[in-house]
Each structure stands twice: as C-alpha cells, then as structure tokens.
Amino acid sequence: MSTAATLRTLKEGQKAVIAGITAEGEMGRRIRDMGLVPGIKIQCVGRAPLKDPVALRLMGFTLTLRNREADHINVNAVGA
Numbered sequence: 001m002s003t004a005a006t007l008r009t010l011k012e013g014q015k016a017v018i019a020g021i022t023a024e025g026e027m028g029r030r031i032r033d034m035g036l037v038p039g040i041k042i043q044c045v046g047r048a049p050l051k052d053p054v055a056l057r058l059m060g061f062t063l064t065l066r067n068r069e070a071d072h073i074n075v076n077a078v079g080a
Contacts, residue, residue: 010044016075023072
C-alpha cells in the first residue's frame with residue numbers, strides 16, 4: 001500500500017516513488033535534470049541536523065535537495 005506525500009515529509013530510511021513534479025520554470029527544469037522524474041524509486045538516506053537539506057539515494061547515487069525544492073516533488077511512499 002502506498003501513501004501520497006511530498007518528498008520533504010519522508011522519514012530517514014523510507015522509500016518512495018516519485019509521482020509528479022509541481023515546480024515550473026527554471027526550478028522544475030533543474031529538478032528534472034537531476035533525474036527526479038515520475039516513476040523513479042528513491043530512498044531518504046538522511047537529513048542535516050536542522051532538517052535541511054535532505055539526502056536521497058536514487059539510480060546508484062546520492063543527491064541532496066533543499067526543503068524548498070523537495071516541497072515541489074510529490075511521492076508515493078512504499079513499504080520497506
């Protein structure tokens with residue numbers, strides 16, 4: 001079973017599938033250029049002490065995003 005959320009709400013260790021990107025313009029293009037497109041499986045691997053940025057694991061590499069960018073990425077959380 002999956003639940004809809006934004007990427008910012010993922011807990012450390014939680015896995016999800018990207019459902020959509022709501023950012024437009026330059027930010028939307030940058031997010032998609034980083035490989036964050038619908039259908040990609042991701043895992044939250046950590047957060048900075050003040051919860052920003054978030055570290056993600058996808059397609060064999062680790063990527064960090066600011067929370068303001070993560071708010072524009074809708075995900076469906078999946079079980080471990």
